Amino acid sequence: MIRNITFLYQAFCLTDRKKSVTGKEYLSTGSSFTRLAENFRIGVASVSRIVVEVCNALWLVLQPLVIPKPTKDDWKRIAKDFQELWQFKNCLGALDGKHVYIMCPANTGSSFFNYKQRFSIVLMCLADARRKIIMVDVGSMGRFSDAGIFDDSVFGKYLKEKKRLNLPEPEPLYEGGEPVPFVFIGDEAFPLMENFMRPYPRDQLDQQKRIFNYRLSRARRIVEATFGVLARKWYVYRKDFECRVETVDKIVKATCVMHNF
Structure with a gap:
């Protein structure tokens, strides 16, 4: 302290x-x-x-x-927390995007206009099982989808390369089982990858898939809770930002480090 x-x-x-x-x-x-x-x-x-x-x-x-770059030991600690707190094994973090509302920047047309009919930039956040921020990406235009922002983000690019994230080696989910990769989790908006899982499509779910979706969604909601804590603590999020987009980026990043402090 x-x-x-x-x-x-x-x-x-x-x-x-x-x-x-x-x-x-x-x-x-x-x-x-x-x-x-x-x-x-x-x-x-x-x-x-x-x-x-x-x-x-x-x-x-x-x-x-x-918000340092996690080591393999850090990732394993995060995975242990997800297993103990949310009963989801080999999970390294929950990813989601939050729209940060702004006044329409000059001469930008509909570039920042999102599906909610408001102007915004996107805060993409990776959270651990205890609502702490692991990685953050700020500033993408509100009109872009979470999947598009993820693909263009540093985290998304690093995930494709794997080695740059220091991910731990695959481990079995149960004693005697086959080793499976550690994964990040998100909602249906994100792509399915070797190290990224999302829920099964909702049509024609059997019992096992329903249970899996429930467990994944419960663990994933931790990132939504993180956004909730961030907005409740810092009142600056409670109305549209009126400053330049570059300034909003800096403000959001400052609140993220203060959230973890």
Whole structure:
């Protein structure tokens, strides 16, 4: 705990005290830049710049500590948690995307317009069994599907290469069984791969497939719970972002590292 506090202190020391307070106020309350400018008696442009500086500092210092690249031992610990907490063996994480709503950026047409008839960017998150974020990808346009975003993400590309993710070797699901790969899980929107599982199609399910779908869906919902905790803790998610898309990306990444902190 002392070490964590030290890292957080270092993050905020990259900016002065007034800047750090302004940035924290924005993330925790979701107040507009105009209101923050009035409260702290500074210009709106200064608030925008301060938010970017604070979010950059948080990501720069905390990301290596709280969202590091997992080792094989880390993956095995995550798999053990999924087995003990959600009765799903050889699972390394649950993946899903969350729409982060924004005001329509200038001169972008329908690029950010999603199927919910709103403008957004997508936060794609891989969560462990305890609602901690393992990997994060931010900034894809809302009009793209989860599968498309997954294919273009660093995680999706690494998963195809396998070696770059340090995945553990296959292990049997029961004593004496054949070794099977460790997998990530998601909903029907994602592709079926050797190391990625999704539910069986809902038509013509037998009893075994129904049980499998139930277990997978129950384990997968942990990433939805992670999004829920993130939105409840950081009020900035409770209304559409009015700043530039590049700034929204930095804000979202900052809330992700603070979520894990």
